[in-house]
Amino acid sequence: MKKIKWMFGMLLLTVVLGLAACSSSEDDAESSNGESGDISSDPSNINIAIEQDFISLDPHDVGDTVSIFGTRSMYEGLLGFDENMELEPVLAEDYQVNDESSEFTFQLREDVTFHDGEPFNAEAVKANFDRIMNEDLRAANNVRYVENVEVLGEYEIQFTLSEPYSPMLNKFAMILMASPKAFQDDPDNFPMNPVGTGAFQFEEWNQGSSMVVSKYEDYWGETDSNVEQVTFQPVPENGSRVAMLQTGEADFIYPVPHNNVEELKNNSDLVIEETPSTIARYVSINTQKEPFNDPQVREAMNLAVDQEAFLAVVKDGYGEPLSSTMSSQTQFYQEQELFETDIEKAKDLLADAGYPDGFSAEIWGNTASETSTGMQFVQQQLEQVGIDLEIRSMEEATLSDAIYTPETAEDTDLQMWYVSWSPSSGDADGATRSLFHNEFFPPNGANTAYYDNQQVSEWIDEAVQESDLDAQADIYADIQETIYSEVPWIYLGTDTILSGHTSSLEGVYVLPDGSVSIRNANVN
Numbered sequence: 201m202k203k204i205k206w207m208f209g210m211l212l213l214t215v216v217l218g219l220a221a222c223s224s225s226e227d228d229a230e231s232s233n234g235e236s237g238d239i240s241s242d243p244s245n246i247n248i249a250i251e252q253d254f255i256s257l258d259p260h261d262v263g264d265t266v267s268i269f270g271t272r273s274m275y276e277g278l279l280g281f282d283e284n285m286e287l288e289p290v291l292a293e294d295y296q297v298n299d300e301s302s303e304f305t306f307q308l309r310e311d312v313t314f315h316d317g318e319p320f321n322a323e324a325v326k327a328n329f330d331r332i333m334n335e336d337l338r339a340a341n342n343v344r345y346v347e348n349v350e351v352l353g354e355y356e357i358q359f360t361l362s363e364p365y366s367p368m369l370n371k372f373a374m375i376l377m378a379s380p381k382a383f384q385d386d387p388d389n390f391p392m393n394p395v396g397t398g399a400f401q402f403e404e405w406n407q408g409s410s411m412v413v414s415k416y417e418d419y420w421g422e423t424d425s426n427v428e429q430v431t432f433q434p435v436p437e438n439g440s441r442v443a444m445l446q447t448g449e450a451d452f453i454y455p456v457p458h459n460n461v462e463e464l465k466n467n468s469d470l471v472i473e474e475t476p477s478t479i480a481r482y483v484s485i486n487t488q489k490e491p492f493n494d495p496q497v498r499e500a501m502n503l504a505v506d507q508e509a510f511l512a513v514v515k516d517g518y519g520e521p522l523s524s525t526m527s528s529q530t531q532f533y534q535e536q537e538l539f540e541t542d543i544e545k546a547k548d549l550l551a552d553a554g555y556p557d558g559f560s561a562e563i564w565g566n567t568a569s570e571t572s573t574g575m576q577f578v579q580q581q582l583e584q585v586g587i588d589l590e591i592r593s594m595e596e597a598t599l600s601d602a603i604y605t606p607e608t609a610e611d612t613d614l615q616m617w618y619v620s621w622s623p624s625s626g627d628a629d630g631a632t633r634s635l636f637h638n639e640f641f642p643p644n645g646a647n648t649a650y651y652d653n654q655q656v657s658e659w660i661d662e663a664v665q666e667s668d669l670d671a672q673a674d675i676y677a678d679i680q681e682t683i684y685s686e687v688p689w690i691y692l693g694t695d696t697i698l699s700g701h702t703s704s705l706e707g708v709y710v711l712p713d714g715s716v717s718i719r720n721a722n723v724n
Contacts, residue, residue, distance in 0.1 A: 243723050245429040246705065248716065249441045249450040251568050252596045253408055253434035258391035259376035260332050260339040263646070264596065268624055269715035270432065273413050274315070275376035275396030278306050278325070279369060285626045285712045287373060291320065291397065301364045301667060304372070308355040312420040314379035315401040322357040325349075327380035329359075341634065341645065342371040342625070364665045366672070367627040374625045399423050399719050400430060408434065413718075424707055427721040438569040445470060451705045451723075454716055456698040457570070458516030464700055474518070475697040478527040478631070478712055481519075481620040483563065483578060483690035488609040488650040492616075496553040498687040502539040503546035505581040510692050514574045518696040524680045526631040527694040529712065530623065532676035536684040539691065546585045558586020564603075565618035566596045575618045578690065589616075604643045609650040617648055620695065624713040628676050633660050636683055649688035656682055 254270040256262050262271055278292040289295075292306040312320035329349045332339045347362040361368065382395035394402040399421065400413040411432045415425065433450070435441045438457035442464070444450035456464065456472060464470050491497045507521040520528060524536045550558060563578065565571040572593060579589040594602065606612035623630030634645040637660050638652045656679055663675040684691075699710045707720035 242428075243704075244427055245431070246427055246451040246708075246721060246723065247431045247433060247444075247449065248708070248718070249433050249435040249444050249453040250716070251434070251436055251441075251455060252566065254405070254411060254432075255597050255600060256391050257394045257402070257405065257411075258337075259378055259394070259396070260328070260335075261337040261391070263338045264600070265622065265624070265714040266596075268713075269711075269717075270411060271376055271394065271396075272398075272715055273400055273430070273432075273718050274394050274398045274402050275378060276398050277373050277376050278308070279373040281373055281626060281711060281713075283709055283711060283717065287369060287626075291377060297369070301366050301368060302361045303358065304361075304368060305352070305356065305358045308357065309420060310355050312397050313418055314382075314395055314397055315416055316379050316381060316395045318379045318381050318395075320377065320397055321354050322351040323354075324380050325357050325377060326351055327384070328375070328377050331380075331383060332375065339375055341640075342374050364667070366664050366667055367625065367629045370625040370627040370630070399425065403429070410434075424720040424722050425718075427718075427723060430718050430721065436568050445700050445702070448702065452699065452701040452708050452716075454699040454710055455570075456700040458518050458698065461516070461518075461698060469703050471701055471703055473697070473699045473701075473709065475710065475712070476520075476529050477622065477695045477697045477714070478530045479620050479622040479695040479697075479714060480522055480525070480527050480631075481574075481692045481695060482522060483692065484617040484619055484648040485688055485690065486609065486612070486615050486648070486650055487688050488652070489615060491553065491555060491559055494553045495686060496549040497555065498690075499539070500546040500549040500553070500585060501582060501587070501690050502687055503542045503549070504585045504587070505578060505690050505692070506541040507538065507691065507693055509541075509581075510574075510577055514570065514577050515693060515695070518698060519693045522691040522693050525636070525683045525689075526623075526628070526680070529694070530628060530631050531626075532628040532673050534673075534677040534680045536680060543584050550585060550587075555586070558588065560588040560590070561615050562590045562592055562613075563616040563618055564592050564594065564599060564614060566599055567593050571618055574692070578618065578692075603648060606642065609641060612642070614648060616690075619648070621646065622713045624715065626713065628672075629660070629664050632663075632676070632679060636660065636679075636688070651683070651686070651688040653682065653686065 252266045254267045255264055256267050259271040259275045262268050276290045279287050280290040282288050291309055293309050294307045296305045326349050332343055345361040345365045346359055348360040350358045352358055379395040383390045399419045401416040403412040403414050405411040414429045441453045442460045445453045465472050485492045485498055511519050521538055523538055526533055563575055565575045575591045582589050634640045635647055636651050638657045640647040641650050659675050659679050663672050666672045697710050704724045707722045708718050710716055
């Protein structure tokens with residue numbers, strides 16, 4: 201066996217991701233009805249205003265970025281990510297991987313208890329994996345190659361895969377450990393009553409208003425935090441979030457609206473953080489519905505939408521054009537030639553496809569302020585070539601149900617979706633498989649373009665079985681070149697993460713995948 205160093209991980213270049221692990225979002229402060237929630241003036245209690253509410257707090261059944269960082273505030277995995285998205289030990293003290301990357305053995309910490317007092321050990325880990333593998337949960341995608349889980353001792357456990365899978369360590373970092381007693385004794389209510397091992401424990405969740413966590417006094421690890429309580433508030437409206445930060449009602453807001461950055465930077469009591477990200481922002485096009493099943497139509501749409509104008513109008517200049525199927529900060533990124541705006545060529549392509557006068561279509565998105573602005577921008581751009589786009593905004597949970605409930609491409613009403621994606625597992629497979637593999641159409645995954653290229657699917661499978669990094673890079677280059685040219689998306693841009701906090705708050709930050717970390721929250 202070879203010993204893997206802790207710094208093994210994702211070959212992320214500069215790293216520092218941003219929002220979107222599966223879904224898009226973006227702005228607000230007080231709740232949209234004007235209610236700000238019950239915020240304490242106690243300096244040991246901090247308030248974080250975020251753009252969208254959590255959809256679920258079941259650590260094994262979340263897919264959107266906001267729910268992922270909500271669960272991470274209370275739960276931990278065997279491994280985790282530091283602020284640069286590099287792997288680090290958490291509930292495992294050490295591990296070994298065989299040469300084929302098909303067998304993983306973990307030595308566990310012996311001083312850990314769940315928030316309900318139950319012990320953390322190898323049996324608890326096995327119970328978590330049994331739940332994921334035997335129930336219809338989103339985390340099953342991360343363990344799809346796990347064939348056997350064997351308890352070797354009270355604090356040692358071994359995973360055997362059905363075939364080599366090089367990104368598996370990153371997938372282990374995505375799988376969070378919950379108290380078996382909590383999900384076995386009351387499975388129906390478990391998603392609303394999280395029980396993990398993290399530095400903060402669950403207090404209450406008032407959906408649409410706030411989610412509160414408090415410091416776990418028996419936490420196994422050392423933290424720099426002097427914070428006793430953290431309240432997350434969904435605040436979809438940009439101006440409200442900014443006002444909350446300016447008045448001190450919020451200690452941290454995410455995201456910061458682009459057009460407020462300079463104003464906030466001029467306030468010496470506030471700090472604005474900027475970080476490049478792996479967030480790809482795009483419009484997913486249902487390639488199996490007319491007229492989108494014609495690649496000429498999809499190319500025409502890309503020629504009509506100006507990426508630089510998108511960044512200027514919607515992002516106020518913060519970000520980069522999306523020059524591949526993934527951000528330039530992502531592992532194995534390969535730059536592609538951008539579609540240059542050409543309205544006349546776009547009209548010619550539509551005419552060749554049988555739509556000389558254009559057509560009508562519908563675009564879906566959530567209710568965040570920036571999402572609305574982004575959809576209006578796309579609407580105006582496509583109008584230039586005769587495409588009449590109707591905007592349909594939905595609350596995040598409603599939108600998720602509408603997209604992921606239909607069983608087939610024929611059953612869905614989805615035509616276009618304004619969205620973003622960031623690989624929360626930190627690997628190239630996470631930026632590719634669920635979005636483009638033909639086994640991952642909804643509800644099985646996030647291939648909401650219903651993109652179906654058998655060669656690409658085979659390449660995706662081949663890449664994760666390849667241990668040679670140069671060979672992997674070549675495969676992912678072929679994948680990106682093929683997909684980009686077949687235009688299952690309208691390519692828009694990659695985000696620069698913008699967050700803001702009071703100068704007295706330290707230790708709260710946004711990871712490259714858009715997750716907010718509170719583990720070391722500290723108020724001076």
